Amino acid sequence: MDKKRQPVIVDCDPGIDDAVALLLAARAPELELVAVTAVAGNVGLDKTSLNARRVLTLAGVEVPVYAGAAGPMFGEQVTADEVHGADGLLGIPAPEPAFSLGEEAAWDVIWQKALSYGGELEIVATGPLTNLGIALTKYPQLPAYIKRIVLMGGATDFGNTTPAAEYNIYADPEAADMVFRSGIPLVVCALDVTHKAYFTQAEIDRLEALGTPQAVFAAKTMGFGVEWHQKFLVPGAPMHDPCAMMYALEPELFGGVSCWMGVECQGKHTRGKTVTDAFSDAKSPSGSNAVLVNRVDRAQFVEHLIGRLAAYGTT
Numbered sequence: 001m002d003k004k005r006q007p008v009i010v011d012c013d014p015g016i017d018d019a020v021a022l023l024l025a026a027r028a029p030e031l032e033l034v035a036v037t038a039v040a041g042n043v044g045l046d047k048t049s050l051n052a053r054r055v056l057t058l059a060g061v062e063v064p065v066y067a068g069a070a071g072p073m074f075g076e077q078v079t080a081d082e083v084h085g086a087d088g089l090l091g092i093p094a095p096e097p098a099f100s101l102g103e104e105a106a107w108d109v110i111w112q113k114a115l116s117y118g119g120e121l122e123i124v125a126t127g128p129l130t131n132l133g134i135a136l137t138k139y140p141q142l143p144a145y146i147k148r149i150v151l152m153g154g155a156t157d158f159g160n161t162t163p164a165a166e167y168n169i170y171a172d173p174e175a176a177d178m179v180f181r182s183g184i185p186l187v188v189c190a191l192d193v194t195h196k197a198y199f200t201q202a203e204i205d206r207l208e209a210l211g212t213p214q215a216v217f218a219a220k221t222m223g224f225g226v227e228w229h230q231k232f233l234v235p236g237a238p239m240h241d242p243c244a245m246m247y248a249l250e251p252e253l254f255g256g257v258s259c260w261m262g263v264e265c266q267g268k269h270t271r272g273k274t275v276t277d278a279f280s281d282a283k284s285p286s287g288s289n290a291v292l293v294n295r296v297d298r299a300q301f302v303e304h305l306i307g308r309l310a311a312y313g314t315t
Helices: 016-026 045-058 106-116 130-138 174-178 203-209 213-232 240-248 298-314
Strands: 007-011 031-038 066-067 120-124 146-152 186-189 254-259 259-265 275-277 290-296
Touching: 007 016, 007 106, 007 240, 016 031, 016 045, 016 213, 016 298, 031 045, 045 066, 045 213, 045 240, 045 254, 106 130, 106 213, 130 174, 130 240, 146 240, 174 259, 186 240, 186 254, 203 298, 213 298, 240 290, 240 298, 259 298
Parallel strands: 007 031, 007 120, 031 066, 120 146, 146 186, 186 290
Antiparallel strands: 254 290, 259 275
16 A cells, blocks of 8 residues: 555545546545445436546546445435436536446445555545445444545535435435444535535636646536526535545645534435534534534635646646
8 A cells, every 4th residue: 555645435426526526536646546436326327337437537547436326225216417417417528438347346345445455445425325335234344444434415504405405315314324323434524514615607717727628527517506506595616526525635624523413314304414413502422423524715625626627737
């Protein structure tokens, strides 16, 4: 293992914002991207596993991609193709994959890599947590071999799929609950911070002006978000999944609170809601299991994200 680089698996459902997160990870000098695991979510598994390879091909890297769950562990499948388009990438041109899909199942790869890196492996999860839920079920010893999970999901005050729930958690609340109860150290980049980590149209134009295929692609995905999120009264496009990736790379840009977090799985109106004692007088007796990220230096976030994508033009 290269001691100077953090080994990481990106577990994702590309998805326009997952795509930007993958572009950030692919060239990050701090990371050793050992695998990408795809899960059904924004669109079906056939498309998410294809899109992961398309984006990595666009990035100019060949990282093994493995398919995972084709639907949630429990309940009915919920997609978000009304946001991401039928193909998951809004029809934005991206190259066909330069390499084939791996043969192993995502949860087996997560276990194998966790063992091989001796407890140093981190996971950045930007989709429904089904692959991790299955991995935890099949390999009960897995928590001892995962250093940390940085995930995009949840919210304390509002939802974007239901009034109570954010999409990634709502798509498979039971799997999310397994992850939150696993004992693995968690960093949760919920809507609380992703709606503060936004790009304005002018900043998107700056990114597109870099002119590289990667920057132009990322800018086109972000441009859609400006219009879509006007109804959330956000003055730009929230960087949901890139926010989690940027935390994994540059945590000093963010602030948060250590707290207990859980997932509501039964409520008629609140299924998929993340529940926390971070802002409550009634503290959970089980103690803290997560860092809830709720602050970001937006100006530096924007500059650093653009800078990382600008690096594609230097090699």
